[in-house]
Amino acid sequence: MSVPLLEQLVEAFRVLPGVGQKTAQRMAYHVLERGRDGGRRLAEVLGEAVEKIGHCERCRDFSETPLCPTCASASRDAHLLCAVESPADRLAIEQATGYRGLYFVLQGRLSPLDGIGPRELGLHTLGERLAEGEVQELIIATNPTVEGEATAHYLAQLARQHGVRPSRPAHGLPLGGELEYVDRGTLSHAFGSRGEMP
Numbered sequence: 001m002s003v004p005l006l007e008q009l010v011e012a013f014r015v016l017p018g019v020g021q022k023t024a025q026r027m028a029y030h031v032l033e034r035g036r037d038g039g040r041r042l043a044e045v046l047g048e049a050v051e052k053i054g055h056c057e058r059c060r061d062f063s064e065t066p067l068c069p070t071c072a073s074a075s076r077d078a079h080l081l082c083a084v085e086s087p088a089d090r091l092a093i094e095q096a097t098g099y100r101g102l103y104f105v106l107q108g109r110l111s112p113l114d115g116i117g118p119r120e121l122g123l124h125t126l127g128e129r130l131a132e133g134e135v136q137e138l139i140i141a142t143n144p145t146v147e148g149e150a151t152a153h154y155l156a157q158l159a160r161q162h163g164v165r166p167s168r169p170a171h172g173l174p175l176g177g178e179l180e181y182v183d184r185g186t187l188s189h190a191f192g193s194r195g196e197m198p
Contacts, residue, residue: 006032058129060105060122062087070103077101081164082139083126083155085109085148093141101139104129109142109151121151123158130162137165144171144189 006028013024031039055061056068070076080101084090090103106121129135138159142148156166172190173182
């Protein structure tokens with residue numbers, strides 16, 4: 001016996017992160033009750049994106065072309081390379097900072113228990129890129145989680161092997177935050193990595 005289309009639609013929405021059964025039901029009902037044109041457009045664009053968007057050969061970010069626009073741009077500083085865990089992290093840095101270097105998107109972080117090792121993160125490709133001699137500094141912008149810190153340590157060793165200076169963005173207290181509301185881990189890390197005031 002085949003599964004009813006409505007149940008299939010609800011299950012299809014559940015593939016999205018953070019979408020549980022109730023949210024998936026609301027999405028499915030909304031598309032069917034009020035958003036059929038939007039649903040058709042979503043299905044069309046989603047199908048096209050899944051077929052046509054791959055990864056940049058140079059940085060592993062999402063791209064419709066062999067080289068993404070960032071890697072293809074002559075105005076970026078090729079001496080700076082920023083390693084991030086995900087395309088979303090790259091976009092956050094791009095939108096919030098004045099960074100004009102290039103990127104390497106790991107598409108994850110080292111997690112041996114989940115079967116994610118150096119090969120899955122493309123670290124052989126990163127090593128080859130560092131060996132070219134153009135990159136002078138590798139900015140390691142992995143998340144401050146246990147896996148992110150382990151990945152950062154591995155990347156720093158890889159950079160040093162190729163004569164590239166590794167660096168790490170500062171982690172600590174948020175601008176405008178109040179100490180009493182900062183979690184213990186962040187506060188401890190901020191105190192442990194404090195620097196002299198100018």
